[in-house]
Amino acid sequence: MSELRFDPIRRHWSIIATERRFRPHDFLRPSPEEAGDPAGCPFEYGQEAVTPPEIFAIADGPRQANAPNWKVRVVPNKFPALRIEGELSREGVGLFDRVNGIGAHEVIVETPEHHRPAADWPPEQLALVLRAWRERIIDLRRDIRIRYVLLFKNHGREAGASLYHPHSQLIATPIIPTVVVQELNVAREHWAHKERCIFCDFIQQERSLGERVAIETDRFILVEPFAAAFPFETWIFPKTHSHDFALSSDANLLELARVVRDFLRRIRTLLNDPPYNLILHTAPSPHPRPGQPQYWSTIEYDFHWHIEFVPRITRIAGFEWGSGYSINPTPPEEAARFLRDVSVEEG
C-alpha cells in the first residue's frame, strides 16, 4: 500500500506510491509519445469498459452507468497514488511520520472528443467539467477521513500528462497539502489582524493598479501575480468573496468557463499551445480533527477560492529546487500586457 511520509527537516510530505512502483529498468523505457491516435486510448467514447467502473458522469438524458452517451465521465485512476479502501493510521517512525495511503485518485474524462483541446470546446462543455469538479468535491467531503480534494489539469507531456485525451484529475488526501495550509494560515492571520480577506485586498490592489490584470469580467478577474514563479503564471479569482468553489452556481461556473476558455485561447496564441498545469485551491473539508484547527468554522470568512494557471515553458532546475526561489524571465506586468493585447479569432 502507498504511504504518505513526512520529513520534518524540510517539512515535506511525499507520497511513496507503491501502486505505481518503479524499479530502475522502468525509467530506461522511453516515455510514451503523446498519442494523437485514439487507438489504445483508455478514455474513448464507446470503450467505457476499458476503465475501472465509473464514479460519476454527466449525460444529456437518462443513461446506464458505463454506457456511452456521456459528456463528462469520472473514473478511478488505474494506478492510484492513494486508495479509498482501509482505515486511516498515523504513526511516528523515529524522526519521521507516516500515514497510510488512504484517499482517492480519480480521472475526469472531460470530453468524448479525443482530439479537441479545452480551448476549442464550447464554454458549455467546460462548464460541465467544472460541475463535475464541484460534484466530486461535495461527494468526497462526506468521507470523514478525507481532509482535502485537490483538482488539477495537466496539459501536455512537459506538464506531466501521460495521456493525450483531454482529462483532469483529483487527488483527495487525509492531510491538507502544505501549499494549501500555507495559504489558509496566511489568510487566517490577515483576517485576525484586519477582519478583511487577504485575497479581496489583493484583488482590490491589482484592480486599482491595473498593470497586472490580464482579463476582467463581471464576476471574475485574472491577474499575473507580482512575484510570478513562471512566465505567464496566472491567478483566476471570483471578484465576490467566496471561500468554497463547491458553492458555485451553474451560472457562475458557466461564466468561469467562458473566461477560462478565452484565457486558454490567448495563451495558445501567444505561446504556441504550451504545456500547462491548472490547479484549484478551495477551502478544505469541513470535518474537524482532534488537535487540528477546524478550518471550516472561520474559513467562510478568511479564505477565497481561486485557480492557478502555470505554463510549463521554463524548467525547475537545481537553483529552484535547492533554494525554493523561482527565476522568471518575464515580468508579470509584461505578461499581462501581452495577454490583454493579443487578438484571438472567434470560434
Added chain:
Amino acid sequence: MSELRFDPIRRHWSIIATERRFRPHDFLRPSPEEAGDPAGCPFEYGQEAVTPPEIFAIADGPRQANAPNWKVRVVPNKFPALRIEGELSREGVGLFDRVNGIGAHEVIVETPEHHRPAADWPPEQLALVLRAWRERIIDLRRDIRIRYVLLFKNHGREAGASLYHPHSQLIATPIIPTVVVQELNVAREHWAHKERCIFCDFIQQERSLGERVAIETDRFILVEPFAAAFPFETWIFPKTHSHDFALSSDANLLELARVVRDFLRRIRTLLNDPPYNLILHTAPSPHPRPGQPQYWSTIEYDFHWHIEFVPRITRIAGFEWGSGYSINPTPPEEAARFLRDVSVEEG
C-alpha cells in the same frame, strides 16, 4: 535590473530576471539541442576570451588570467539572474516586497574536456571543482550584501542545463533562500530543545537502521531520505558534525570527490545517465543584519552541511505544484538496495 519579489500569500520569492527577459516569441523557438559538438561551446579550452573575464581559476603552475592551462575556471554568467554592481535596496509594494537584484551569478567550468562527464573524471579533478566551490563561497562572503551562496550543478537538459560542457553554477543572494531558512530553523529548534544536531540524529538513526544507506565511507554517508521527493534522491553528509562546507580540508574534499564519483557511476549504470541536479546546503554568510537572526553565532552547533542529489526522471506536475507534496514511485529502501548492489566497472 532584475529584482527579487516576495509574495506573502504563498511566502514565495521569485527573481524577475530582466537580464534574460523573454517575450512570448522567445518561447516559441525550440531550445537548443544538447551539443556534443564543442564548436560554439563558450567553455572550450583555448577559447577563454569568449566568456566574460574570469573570476577564479585553478591551474597546475603559474598562469595568466584568461589564458589556457587551467583545470577549473570560474566566470560570470553571461545572462545573470543577479548582479554584483549597485546598492542593495528593500521596499514594500502594497501587499508585496521587493529587493533589487544584487548578488552574483557565476559559472564553474569544471574541466577543459567538453565530452567527459563528472562520473568519468579522476577523483582529483572533482576535488578541484569542490575546491573552487569552497574558494568562491569564502570570497563572496566578504561582501556584506550577500547573505547566501548557493552552489548547484544541473546535468542534462531535463535538469535545466542549457550547455553540454560540464559546469556548475553559483547564485549568491541578498536573502537566505526559503528552503535553507527552513532547514536552519528546524535545526536551530532541535538544538534548542535537545542540544543535539538534527542531522547528526538523522545520520545516527539511518546508520542503525541501515535500510536506507546507499554508501558509507570513513568520512561520508549517502542516504536515501525516508520521505524522498524523487526516485533515487540522495543526501550526502559528512559523518563528523560540521556546519560549513567552506571549512573542509583538501583531504576531506578528495574523499568527498571519491564517494560522489562512485555514486555518480552507480546512478549512471542504474538509470542510464539520467539528468540530475546536485545542490550544496551549507551555513549562510556570517554577517548579521538588523532585525534578522545572526545565524553564524549559533549555526556552528546546529547546522550540518550536506549535498542533495536529485535525479530528474519523474515530473513535477499539477498535483506536486499545487499541493507541495511529491509523488515518488520508488520507495527509498528499494533505491538504497539497488545502489548498494549495483556493480560498476572500475575506471
